[in-house]
Amino acid sequence: METLTGIKTRRSIRKFTEQKIEKEIIEQMIEAASYAPSWKNTQTTRYIVLSNEEKKKQIADECVMDFAWNQKTIYGAPVLVVVTTVNQRSGYERDGSFSTSKGTHWQSFDAGIATQTFCLAAHESGLGTVVMGIYDEEKVKEVLELPDSLSVSALVAVGYPDQQPEVPERKSVEDLITFVE
Numbered sequence: 365m366e367t368l369t370g371i372k373t374r375r376s377i378r379k380f381t382e383q384k385i386e387k388e389i390i391e392q393m394i395e396a397a398s399y400a401p402s403w404k405n406t407q408t409t410r411y412i413v414l415s416n417e418e419k420k421k422q423i424a425d426e427c428v429m430d431f432a433w434n435q436k437t438i439y440g441a442p443v444l445v446v447v448t449t450v451n452q453r454s455g456y457e458r459d460g461s462f463s464t465s466k467g468t469h470w471q472s473f474d475a476g477i478a479t480q481t482f483c484l485a486a487h488e489s490g491l492g493t494v495v496m497g498i499y500d501e502e503k504v505k506e507v508l509e510l511p512d513s514l515s516v517s518a519l520v521a522v523g524y525p526d527q528q529p530e531v532p533e534r535k536s537v538e539d540l541i542t543f544v545e
């Protein structure tokens with residue numbers, strides 16, 4: 365798929381068919397995401413790929429702050445990817461101090477770029493995704509027994525789309541841009 369077409373036709377998908385996803389396809393998406401830029405090429409994003417029904421149900425039931433939309437999306441998704449990031453590397457100097465006044469911000473920034481790259485690669489393979497930010501980080505860490513060295517940056521439901529949502533309205537370029545000449 366041509367890059368711009370992929371960017372413009374990707375939609376958040378919240379309803380999936382029951383078709384399973386081959387592990388190799390998920391690996392291809394993560395390989396694509398590994399090409400995303402990151403702070404000093406630190407590459408701190410890690411992906412936990414859940415297809416286990418019990419674990420997914422536990423995340424839906426206990427970890428999304430009872431937000432019904434996310435619960436329904438996760439119940440119906442064949443795969444839930446928990447995007448995590450290794451702490452204290454992105455945006456840090458070797459001595460452990462912050463490189464900029466934005467502190468820990470760069471870790472999430474890197475995860476965001478990697479996650480969008482992952483979603484675009486999924487779209488290229490005919491898969492749908494939705495990035496979910498409404499979750500309780502501590503509960504997700506508890507359920508997955510994640511170490512303190514990792515943060516949870518996003519949940520992403522993945523599956524073959526069973527809906528074709530309209531494009532949510534976009535702001536005009538005029539509203540977004542400021543040229544300084």
Ligand SMILES: Cc1cc2nc3c(=O)[nH]c(=O)nc-3n(C[C@H](O)[C@H](O)[C@H](O)COP(=O)(O)O)c2cc1C
Pocket residue numbers: 374375376377378433434494495496497498529532
């Ligand atoms: C950081 C972030 C958090 C989001 N959180 C949720 C969420 O918790 N649940 C959900 O259904 N969609 C969530 N979304 C998806 C947005 O609602 C969606 O991207 C937006 O409405 C634009 O639609 P589109 O992705 O189809 O272009 C999130 C997106 C981002 C980038």
